[in-house]
Every structure is written in structure tokens, then in C-alpha cells.
Amino acid sequence: MKMTDDAMKMRSGTSLRGYINAHYSQLVELFGEPYADDSNYKTDAEWIIPTPHGPATIYNYKNGFSYLGLSGLRLEEMDEWHVGGKNSKSYEWVLQLLSS
Secondary structure: OOHHHHHHHHHOOEEEEEEEEEEEEHHHHHHHHHHEEEOOOOOOOOEEEEEEEEEEEEEEOOOOOHHHHHHHHHHHHHOEEEEOOOOOOHHHHHHHHHHO
């Protein structure tokens, strides 16, 4: 899904809070298709998720085709993801959702 202005506004001000281990298909099942931002060469997929504690972002970073070309991982091969947020509670919310 192409990155929208509203999605970019929601993620503005988020920063890395931690990491999760999940298969791409699991994230698609929970959160739908990820955003793709053609102007960001460091990530291939990003979910921007509203939580009760503010937005959380889940994204790959510098390990996919966008950054590494053909030596990068395909989305289906990724199982470690970065999680961003405006506070640690949004990260904890994502962790709890994935563990249930």
C-alpha cells in the first residue's frame, strides 16, 4: 500500500522502542498490508498502527531489497522487525498483542 500523508503524520515523532520476532505473514494477518514508501530506501515495509497509547510502527530496517539490492531479504524471509512509538507503552501493547 502506498504511504499516505495521513499515515506519515501519524508516524511523525515516533522512534525505535524495541524489536519483535514475527513472520511477515503473521503481521499481514494482524495489521493488513504494510505501507511502502518509495522515497525511503532503508525500509521495504512498514505498518503504522494506532494503539491506546499513541501510534506504533513496525518496520524492517536496512535488511531488504530497498537497501541491499538483490542480496537483501525478501519480505517473506524477514522475522525480526523494529518497533517504533512515541512512548514505550505503544511498544508493550504490540508485544502483548503478538503474544496472545
